[in-house]
Amino acid sequence: MIIGVPKEIKNHEYRVGMVPSSVKELIKHGHEVIVQKNAGLGIGAHDKAYREVGAKIVETAEEVFAKANLIVKVKEPQPNECKMLKEGQTIFTYLHLAPDPEQTKALMESGCTAIAYETVTDSRGGLPLLAPMSEVAGRMSIQAGAHCLEKAQGGRGVLLGGVPGVASAHVVVLGGGVVGANAMRMALGLGARVTVIDKSVNRLRELDLVFGSKIHTRYATTDAIERSVLDADLVIGAVLVAGGAAPKLVTEEMVRNMPEGAAIVDVSIDQGGCCETSYPTTHQNPTYIVDGVVHYCVTNMPGAVPRTSAFALNNATLPFVIELANHGTANACLKDPHLLNGLNIHQGKVTCEAVAIDLGLKYVPAADALLK
Numbered sequence: 001m002i003i004g005v006p007k008e009i010k011n012h013e014y015r016v017g018m019v020p021s022s023v024k025e026l027i028k029h030g031h032e033v034i035v036q037k038n039a040g041l042g043i044g045a046h047d048k049a050y051r052e053v054g055a056k057i058v059e060t061a062e063e064v065f066a067k068a069n070l071i072v073k074v075k076e077p078q079p080n081e082c083k084m085l086k087e088g089q090t091i092f093t094y095l096h097l098a099p100d101p102e103q104t105k106a107l108m109e110s111g112c113t114a115i116a117y118e119t120v121t122d123s124r125g126g127l128p129l130l131a132p133m134s135e136v137a138g139r140m141s142i143q144a145g146a147h148c149l150e151k152a153q154g155g156r157g158v159l160l161g162g163v164p165g166v167a168s169a170h171v172v173v174l175g176g177g178v179v180g181a182n183a184m185r186m187a188l189g190l191g192a193r194v195t196v197i198d199k200s201v202n203r204l205r206e207l208d209l210v211f212g213s214k215i216h217t218r219y220a221t222t223d224a225i226e227r228s229v230l231d232a233d234l235v236i237g238a239v240l241v242a243g244g245a246a247p248k249l250v251t252e253e254m255v256r257n258m259p260e261g262a263a264i265v266d267v268s269i270d271q272g273g274c275c276e277t278s279y280p281t282t283h284q285n286p287t288y289i290v291d292g293v294v295h296y297c298v299t300n301m302p303g304a305v306p307r308t309s310a311f312a313l314n315n316a317t318l319p320f321v322i323e324l325a326n327h328g329t330a331n332a333c334l335k336d337p338h339l340l341n342g343l344n345i346h347q348g349k350v351t352c353e354a355v356a357i358d359l360g361l362k363y364v365p366a367a368d369a370l371l372k
Helices: 020-028 047-052 061-067 101-110 131-148 178-189 201-214 222-230 252-257 267-271 306-327 329-335 353-359 366-371
Strands: 002-005 032-036 056-058 070-072 090-093 113-116 170-174 193-198 215-219 234-237 263-266 287-290 293-296 343-346
Touching: 002 061, 020 032, 020 047, 020 306, 032 047, 032 061, 047 056, 056 061, 070 306, 090 306, 101 343, 101 353, 113 329, 131 178, 131 234, 131 263, 131 267, 131 293, 131 306, 170 178, 170 222, 178 193, 178 201, 178 234, 193 201, 193 222, 201 215, 215 222, 222 252, 234 267, 263 267, 306 329, 329 366, 343 366
Parallel strands: 002 032, 002 070, 032 056, 070 090, 090 113, 170 193, 170 234, 193 215, 234 263, 263 293
Antiparallel strands: 113 343, 287 293
């Protein structure tokens, strides 16, 4: 099979779909890999490193899309990339389709097969290809939030950990999953007071066992969210509905009544955000202010630390890329139910139920779509 790795073109996105060591592994399995010129430059992987492991370097993305059977990326295909996709071709990347009807329509019209990292599952019910980037984003959310709280950024001028004689900041984490747990770890490390809110009592018990009395746990009710958010210096949106749009837990009214200069880091923004006042931003212009509250809603947070992120992501994606290359898309998905769960679009059909529900589109079970 021919696997193609184009250079990422989203704003300030420096990650790359495959690092040289992953390319070497695929070539060892007898496959051909073509990499766009300078695709790995953002992580310090020069074209020479790809050539040394056997990859072919091509000048343009058009060449990659024209020749490859399988496209491996990091971020969702941008509009001009969607136009280059074609029937019989598979793209394997983060898609986040639920809040993005335009991308969904473009992928359907292309006739391609689109497999989303974020809906591939594992035997424990986890999301193994989302987890490494959730770890990065969770940890980054606290440093981003700390920066937002600085007065020059429009914040309250509060230090997360305080100092002797001055209270530390209150960090409220909405969602106790991978993003939330990593955010808590960093916030506690800086000395902040931390409250976590989740709808799973079992998850709250797990977090209590890990962090003990260092954190305050609250069951997710409207009242608990409102009371906690209104008392927060920093709110971390770490809510996830696999494949679907994030629920709007923080209302406009809550934001209006938050302390002036408080901050919201909405990591859920890839899935539409969990705050009614959230809209996507970029690393170039990461923040905006609504009712005196600083909002940080960058859709590709891990792109700011591309070397760490790219290698962490490849550790998780490589086994699935090898499956797709060795067996072909249809066979690989049909033999592996976890990879099958990653199938979102196939030849114009929406094969992820959560995406279909959120966008009001017809849902076709993934196995049925592949067998027709």
